[in-house]
Amino acid sequence: MKDQECRTAIEDVMYMLIVHKYSKIEVPMVPNLSKIISNRRLHIWPPREADLESIHGPEVLGQIKEHLTSIIRWVHRNGPKINRSTLRVKRLQLARIYSASIMYGYFLKSVAVRHRLDLTFARSEECLQPIQLLNAQLATTRKKEQQEAFDGSVETVPSSKPRSVVDPHDLKSYMMGFDPKTLELCAKLRTNEACNLIEKHSWALFGEKMGSTEIDEAVILDPASLKRLLLEAIAFGSFLWDSEDYVDEIYKLQDS
Structure with a gap:
């Protein structure tokens, strides 16, 4: 019981860290939709698109815009045809899209961090190349001198070349190069606390005080409102990754 209370307190701390991230960019979180x-x-309203987009780098933002475009097109294609400026989607579908966008934000953050680390490692290898080349040349020269000293013969030794460093790809190309295992690793939530927070937050936004009839109720909204909602979800996923990483350094979270 005490352990469960401790876990709940940790999740509360993580959630407050996420809320603080929104306050830093001065973006109020969307309340329960029933309100x-x-x-x-x-x-x-207001959409606050620029503020929500400001937390992402240019390459990540490019991926986010593709995600938003595909979601809006999907809603247009699968929902009742009203007009291009009006969307209609069931609440349950909207909740699923929102949760999926949180996961996508978490995934993009994980990929961006991994990409940055790989680029840093590649650059450090590039810095070592001149030293490696010099050492290889010195070793070849010494070997030739030793052979000449013993038998006067000179063996042709292939010149040593430093390992080639793969040119760093842009983020999209980097992701396209993932094998299934790496893709799963980046997409998977690392801790149970993160899983619980997504469930609690989504329920607070879509499910609290909502009857069974309202779950199947269609919601009418414009593309700007849907975009605002999804940008918040993606930001939540990114902030969740940060808070999870920070708290896990202090208090060991439960692996998912």
Whole structure:
């Protein structure tokens, strides 16, 4: 019981760290949807797109924009045809899209950190190349001198070349090069606490005080409101990765 209380407290700390991240960019989090839906219409204003996009690097932002475009197109294609400026989606579907976008934000953060580390490692190898080349040349010269001293013969020794360093790819190309194991590693939530936080947050946004009939209820919204909601979800995933990484250094979290 005490251990469970401790775990709950840790999750609360992680959630507060996430909320603090939103406050730093001065973006209020979307409240429970029941509070802002009127006549089945959901309108989120102001959109705060620039603020929510500011936390990501240019390459990550490019991936996010592709994600948003594909989601909006999917909703247009699969929802009732109203007009291009109006979307209609069931609450349950919207909740699933939101949760998936949190996971995507978490995945992108994981990939970006891995990419940055790999680039740093590649650059450090490049710095070592001149030293490696010089050492190889000296070793070859010494070997020739030793052979000449013993028998006067000179053996042709192939010149040693430093290992080639693969040119760093952009983030998208880097991801495309993942094998299934690496892809799964980056996409998987590392801890049970992270899993619980996504579930609790999504429930607080979509499920609290919502009856069974409302779960299947269609929500009408414009593309800007959907984009605002998904940008918040992606930011949540990125902030979750940060808070998980920070807390795990202090208090060992449970591996998922």
